Amino acid sequence: MIKIEYNLTSYEDLLRHIARILQLKVNGDTIVFAADIATGNVRLIRLPNGLEMLVYDYTPVQDILFHRKKTTKEFFAFRFDEITGSKEASKSSVFFGNTTHEWYHLAAANVHQKNINIILSRDWLQKLLGREEHGDTILNFISLKTPMYHYELLDIEYRRLINEMTDIAINKDLETFIVQNRVMVMMERFFTRLYKKISDVNTNIKISADEIVRLKLVEQSLVSDYSGLPPNINQLSRIAAMSPSKLKDLFKKMFGLPVYQYYQKNRMNRAKAMLLSKKYSVQQVCNELGYNTVNDFSKTFVKTFDQLPEEI
Amino acid sequence: MLELYYNDSNYADFIHTCARLFNTKAAKNHLAIPANYGKGYLTAFVLPEGISVLLGDTAFKEDIYLQRNACPNHQFFVLQVNEVTGGEEKPLKQPAGADVQNMQHSLVHLANSLVLARFIIPAHIRVRTVKLIFEKQHLLNLVGQETADKFIAGYFSSLVKKANTEALDAEYRGLLHELLKFNDDHPLKNAFLCNRVLLLLERFLLHFLERMHPGESAINLKDDEINKLIKVEALLVKDFSTAPPTIAALSKISAMSPTKLKKDFKTMYGMPVYEYYQKNRMMRAKALLEEENYAIKHVGMMVGYANLGHFAASFKKEFGILPSELINAGKDNNFVTGGNDGTGGG
Numbered sequence: 001m002i003k004i005e006y007n008l009t010s011y012e013d014l015l016r017h018i019a020r021i022l023q024l025k026v027n028g029d030t031i032v033f034a035a036d037i038a039t040g041n042v043r044l045i046r047l048p049n050g051l052e053m054l055v056y057d058y059t060p061v062q063d064i065l066f067h068r069k070k071t072t073k074e075f076f077a078f079r080f081d082e083i084t085g086s087k088e089a090s091k092s093s094v095f096f097g098n099t100t101h102e103w104y105h106l107a108a109a110n111v112h113q114k115n116i117n118i119i120l121s122r123d124w125l126q127k128l129l130g131r132e133e134h135g136d137t138i139l140n141f142i143s144l145k146t147p148m149y150h151y152e153l154l155d156i157e158y159r160r161l162i163n164e165m166t167d168i169a170i171n172k173d174l175e176t177f178i179v180q181n182r183v184m185v186m187m188e189r190f191f192t193r194l195y196k197k198i199s200d201v202n203t204n205i206k207i208s209a210d211e212i213v214r215l216k217l218v219e220q221s222l223v224s225d226y227s228g229l230p231p232n233i234n235q236l237s238r239i240a241a242m243s244p245s246k247l248k249d250l251f252k253k254m255f256g257l258p259v260y261q262y263y264q265k266n267r268m269n270r271a272k273a274m275l276l277s278k279k280y281s282v283q284q285v286c287n288e289l290g291y292n293t294v295n296d297f298s299k300t301f302v303k304t305f306d307q308l309p310e311e312i
Numbered sequence: 313m314l315e316l317y318y319n320d321s322n323y324a325d326f327i328h329t330c331a332r333l334f335n336t337k338a339a340k341n342h343l344a345i346p347a348n349y350g351k352g353y354l355t356a357f358v359l360p361e362g363i364s365v366l367l368g369d370t371a372f373k374e375d376i377y378l379q380r381n382a383c384p385n386h387q388f389f390v391l392q393v394n395e396v397t398g399g400e401e402k403p404l405k406q407p408a409g410a411d412v413q414n415m416q417h418s419l420v421h422l423a424n425s426l427v428l429a430r431f432i433i434p435a436h437i438r439v440r441t442v443k444l445i446f447e448k449q450h451l452l453n454l455v456g457q458e459t460a461d462k463f464i465a466g467y468f469s470s471l472v473k474k475a476n477t478e479a480l481d482a483e484y485r486g487l488l489h490e491l492l493k494f495n496d497d498h499p500l501k502n503a504f505l506c507n508r509v510l511l512l513l514e515r516f517l518l519h520f521l522e523r524m525h526p527g528e529s530a531i532n533l534k535d536d537e538i539n540k541l542i543k544v545e546a547l548l549v550k551d552f553s554t555a556p557p558t559i560a561a562l563s564k565i566s567a568m569s570p571t572k573l574k575k576d577f578k579t580m581y582g583m584p585v586y587e588y589y590q591k592n593r594m595m596r597a598k599a600l601l602e603e604e605n606y607a608i609k610h611v612g613m614m615v616g617y618a619n620l621g622h623f624a625a626s627f628k629k630e631f632g633i634l635p636s637e638l639i640n641a642g643k644d645n646n647f648v649t650g651g652n653d654g655t656g657g658g
Binding site: 137188 | 455498500501502504507517518521631632
């Protein structure tokens with residue numbers, strides 16, 4: 001496995017950084033991978049509106065782990081992943097998060113993927129959303145949810161836009177204009193859907209600001225420690241100062257999953273992150289996450305990720 | 313006939329000029345046409361890039377003659393995308409001069425401020441329009457020096473005759489309709505409008521530059537033939553709820569032989585007659601489904617399918633997904649917001 005660590009917020013710098021780690025040359029704005037690493041390339045595109053994007057189009061020969069470390073200044077990153085191949089295709093997704101947190105992205109060996117990464121400064125985002133009447137609602141939501149990420153499946157409409165970028169952009173005269181228009185439509189689509197989600201939460205179920213605070217406490221107590229049993233619904237209900245049924249209902253609306261599914265999902269993600277960091281053995285991870293036997297842990301892990309912990 | 317003379321270089325001013333013509337006032341860059349003059353609206357806005365945009369959906373009670381005077385000191389381009397429907401075909405009383413553009417046909421057209429522009433909007437026809445005014449600097453910012461120069465050289469070159477006009481096809485119509493049905497509730501209204509306008513501009517520039525390439529000759533049709541084909545196209549996409557007109561009928565209306573009609577239609581619209589019909593039909597279905605006001609079955613019937621299975625199959629052939637999948641994709645059931653679980657990146 002190859003590891004690429006970085007905390008850069010300029011994609012131009014990041015491209016050079018990747019080239020240095022892999023001992024490859026940057027040719028123009030492109031790195032072509034060496035045959036023992038991957039087939040394909042990474043390309044930097046500077047859009048007329050000032051955004052930088054990196055387009056990865058490659059099939060790794062061995063696993064490549066991208067590890068973004070925290071930055072002090074807040075930037076936002078979009079990642080549109082199109083993964084081809086029968087089993088993995090369902091993992092195609094849109095990701096939006098901020099750089100003040102640590103992220104991992106594992107590009108699995110022999111899986112073809114196209115990633116479109118775009119980095120935006122807070123000012124840029126502010127300018128984009130500040131023009132909109134509801135922009136503040138979206139900005140506030142993004143700022144409130146820390147640590148946060150937003151994620152949705154890459155559906156047919158996003159795929160169409162990604163394909164158009166490469167299909168139409170064979171016209172070199174207008175290439176960056178064409179790419180920029182698609183990028184802007186993709187972001188518009190993402191934020192429109194995010195807004196709809198926020199307003200659904202706020203209108204369909206009435207959650208007061210106070211209840212939101214209490215639900216966040218519940219969420220915190222749920223994911224702060226995995227070594228013992230999670231708090232039961234009665235305990236959580238006391239923390240939230242609401243009835244168990246109301247808690248279960250509101251929790252699902254706000255966090256998108258039932259309480260213990262949410263707990264389990266985060267627990268497994270935590271496991272994966274720990275394993276990816278290479279600082280812990282499977283046994284240690286297993287203890288940390290409150291599993292009695294490695295066997296139990298492995299079974300659950302496979303169920304979630306289609307991979308054994310040892311394979312990470 | 314009403315006459316309007318103007319030399320505004322942005323649409324906010326133009327709307328006020330129009331308001332004076334109709335003895336009314338425009339509010340917030342929006343003009344509702346007074347009932348005694350017709351119906352519909354004009355609305356203006358400016359993109360962050362500085363491009364001025366006019367959206368309009370109007371039908372007037374009398375013919376309107378518009379004249380934009382030449383502005384030798386201020387150079388800008390005017391791109392207009394017009395869809396014209398309704399009204400009967402009638403010979404118009406032309407004011408002096410043959411260079412008057414009669415807005416009787418759906419067209420995409422690029423004009424330049426250095427030249428006087430004159431056109432007539434005939435009474436009782438419905439004109440849906442998007443117009444944009446852009447300057448060389450806007451173009452430079454969007455497409456870069458080299459391409460902007462190429463475009464401008466091409467525009468003023470007499471070699472590329474007719475490159476400044478093209479037919480309104482399915483894609484243009486789709487974008488035009490999306491722009492006109494915008495509503496104030498859209499959470500990212502400004503981004504939505506801006507992106508659609510830039511997509512229109514992109515499409516025009518793309519076609520324009522393609523036509524400039526030596527070897528790829530411009531559409532080699534006479535004005536008269538082009539007008540006939542535009543009429544054929546309008547007829548073809550007018551109503552999807554019943555069977556489309558036959559080639560024989562279209563050939564009769566356009567006074568062209570079936571062979572010539574089929575050949576020229578393909579040259580102008582890029583695909584055979586009924587393939588084009590089918591594509592538009594499916595795009596209409598998609599637009600209706602996205603409005604979320606109709607059931608799938610209802611939409612199927614609106615575009616002329618009695619059998620829901622046939623409709624779904626045709627839809628899938630065009631877009632790669634079933635109508636039901638489109639509807640489900642629109643729902644936000646796969647959206648996840650969560651805490652830091654360490655997977656992500658970028």
